[in-house]
Amino acid sequence: MDITKVSLKELRKALDDKEISAAELAEEYIGRIKTADAEVESYITVTEEQAKIAAEQAQKLIDDNKAQPLTGIPLAIKDNICTDGIRTTCASKMLENFVPPYNATVIEKLNGQGYVLLGKTSMDEFAMGGSTQTAAFSKTKNPYDTGRVPGGSSGGSAAAVSAGLAPAALGSDTGGSIRQPSSFCGVTGLKPTYGRVSRYGLIAFASSLDQIGPIANSAEDCGILLNAVAGRDEHDATSAGVPVEDFNAKIGQSIKGMKIALPREFFGDSTDDEVKQAVTAAAKEYEKLGAELVDCSMSSLKYAVAAYYLISGAEAASNLSRFDGIKYGLRGEGRSFDEMIRDSRSRGFGAEVKRRILLGNYALSSGYYDAYYRKALALKQQIIKEYNDIYAQADVILTPTAPTVAYRIGEQETDPVKMYLADICTVTVNIASLPAISLPCGYNADGMPIGMSLVGKRFDEATLIQTADAYQRNFTVMPNKFRA
Amino acid sequence: MKLYPTIGLEIHAELMTESKVFCTCSAKFGGEPNSRCCPVCSGLPGTLPVLNSKAVEYIIKAGYIMNCEISRFTKWDRKNYFYPDLPKAYQISQMPRPVCLGGYVDIESEGKTKRMRINRIHLEEDAGKLVHENRISLADYNRCGIPLIEIVTEPDFHSAADVTAFFEKIRLMLQYAGVCDGRLEQGSMRCDVNISLAPEGSDTLGTRTEVKNLNSLRAIQRAVEYEIYRQTELIENGERVIQETLHFNDATGETSSLRSKEDAHDYRYFPDPDIPPIIFTEEELAAIKADIPEMPQQRYERYTKEYGISGADAAVLINTKAVSDFFEAAVKAYDNPKPIATFITVELMRRINLGEVDAENIPFAPENFARLVELAETGKISKDNRKMILRDMTASGGTPDEIAEREQLWIKEDSELTEKTVDEILAANPKAVEQYRNGETKVFGFLMGQCNRALKGSASPAAIKRVLEEKLK
Known part of the structure; x- marks a missing residue:
């Protein structure tokens, strides 16, 4: 069995049928990581020892016929999700040696099923960026072309899945951080509705936008992970009391008569022609499957990036203030408290993180609050309204995930404004608290994957998975060299 | 300016x-x-x-x-x-x-x-x-x-x-x-x-x-x-x-x-x-509002209007919540608020102010305190012995009844003993008796005190007074 070519369902069956043991499966992945990850650099920490122990425990459950969907399944976890006793760095020098004394709720839930942790994956520092090149260590490469970025901020998770170094992974998405790297690496990533998955234990970037979600080889695999981690959590007051359904329940149901909206503004000049063509072709596929395409507009899109960077920057500036080096993290020097934290923060944070902190504090400063932060909140209301208007006449929305394919390392990530504008296709989803899934819909002339996004109504992940799955049944993934 | x-x-x-x-x-x-x-x-x-x-x-x-x-x-x-x-x-x-x-x-x-x-x-x-x-x-x-x-x-x-x-x-x-x-x-x-x-x-x-x-x-x-x-x-x-x-x-x-x-x-x-x-x-708000206990001002009104306690005493009671709560519990045990209030303001507060008793941790139960007041009010012990018993309660942790028994402080109203004691006192103080009979009635208090002390509270002051007046006629 080539473990990189099978779905989670098939892995489950192989484990339950004793075709492979949990230990063998974990070993195979660890072996693959040892061979390929020197080039991809998708992991910051590989947890070989813990994986062995977890696999043994999982095997007992399997042998006792007590297996759940993820028992014995190896997974990679983004390094901003706290794991008890295992270093959690946020790819920052600030937290290089931070070992949390507690598990994130999603980790508790996965442990409850007996999953096997392979390691912690790289990301843009504190999830700020779209290239994974702002990471202080493990600047991940794109498995389709290691001269290119994997996207970000969950670039490590997306690249690991893409290169077959994990069958699936968890990422987090604040403005596109699951979807955009999924698009760049040719895999499927689901950003759930805000409140669907507990944020407890996710090191916060922007609390009103952050959401943990799965990255996998298919929409169905994403659904299996989401089934495991979703639900109301008493440790997160913003987690929703909406009952957790089987997110894969609608898989296989016909999408005949489904209305798919294409907002014009997402197909404008700033989007590459190759991307537009691939997404438009995918829309035609949906038409063939019986869906009805609806032309629509989102006029506030041009302000979305500004609103996003103000809101996320303000929250980030406050969230990251706790990193003062007193109890954990990089400890600077100085003769006074002020000197000490200034030194800790100057040395601990990278340039992009500092830029966001400055931006956020500026937006919240007395005299500027009304001009920036309050306006951004007003825009948020406008964006929500425009989405509601579209959903009055459509079931899902189809857009490109990113205006381009993965770019070359060093090409773009040094120009912050250019980088920020590249988030145009993804940020409104977070601002409006909606669920969205990115899936590959083609490859450009260089063989780089192109991704499209389906955006759903709040708490309607099941329809997104159904719709994505309907397309994936007829789509052939072009494997990269690590999985050939 | x-x-x-x-x-x-x-x-x-x-x-x-x-x-x-x-x-x-x-x-x-x-x-x-x-x-x-x-x-x-x-x-x-x-x-x-x-x-x-x-x-x-x-x-x-x-x-x-x-x-x-x-x-x-x-x-x-x-x-x-x-x-x-x-x-x-x-x-x-x-x-x-x-x-x-x-x-x-x-x-x-x-x-x-x-x-x-x-x-x-x-x-x-x-x-x-x-x-x-x-x-x-x-x-x-x-x-x-x-x-x-x-x-x-x-x-x-x-x-x-x-x-x-x-x-x-x-x-x-x-x-x-x-x-x-x-x-x-x-x-x-x-x-x-x-x-x-x-x-x-x-x-x-x-x-x-x-x-x-x-x-x-x-x-x-x-x-x-x-x-x-x-x-x-x-x-x-x-x-x-x-x-x-x-x-x-x-x-x-x-x-x-x-x-x-x-x-x-x-x-x-x-x-x-x-x-x-x-x-x-x-x-939700109405339920929370309804759950608010009685405020000090309301207690003050109740103490002065319903219990007839003086404004000054009522103020002393409410100004320390622990004391007011103690009073409430004592009244529940013995429904006679006025003497309880008086004994608190006169005796208990003095001990609290002297630092002998911690208001937040009063070393005897309000029921026992109430019983002590009740014993004095019903003539079972003399009022003078209340303080002594209270001090004993603080030190020994005993109940008023136990202490009165141990120290033999019950008023027995033994008229023979009273008469005998009064006779002895009068015999020992001929000068005072003479003064009284000459119209200097203020020495009566002195003679009362002598008898009282000799009887150690085993007779009520009213009984002593009656016998003494009889003998001095």
């Missing part, structure tokens, strides 16, 4: 919830350093606050007893600043939408009833504590996340007496409401005082200073008096008062600068995205 002080207060009161405001750690005072904290209240990355609904209930009660409007919609904000005792580098507080708005408390000060207006009351979290040792500072996060209410008044105060009367009054009200234990020595209530001076009759206020963190009545009074004196001196010498935040030094009785207006923080308040806003229904 006469200068007139104008004063406004910000009072922080810790709520007496079991657990902290955003996590489940114990909210008790003290404990080994950092023994009462968890990843949430010590601000570890990834943790999230979850609001304690009990704290919300308590602030609503505080609002009602101070006649505030309770906001139907309330939310929390982050107040951002760096300080080593604040592990998240922001305090979760409330800015534009506090739980309580507008209100008032009437106080008695300088012989007048004055209405002091409340601007707002909001709910926030306390910070930790720093301990400075030699050249090291140590942080203790036990206090981090203890729920605090901040009561902000209007500038309606004009003297130290106004301020202390108000502080005492709300301390008592919060205690009665079961909202704050009011233990000043444990820092349960702290007061910031804003003071400015202006010529009497002036329309505008002078430049104000803020004295931070006063935690005793005496400190509040001294700080206000000192600051009025200091500002008066400055103005009269033609100097300027600088807008600044001050620290009051208990040892010297003087204030000193902490920071000036220029160094003031920009707290960059914004809505806390981790805590959803709350919308209260009328039913």
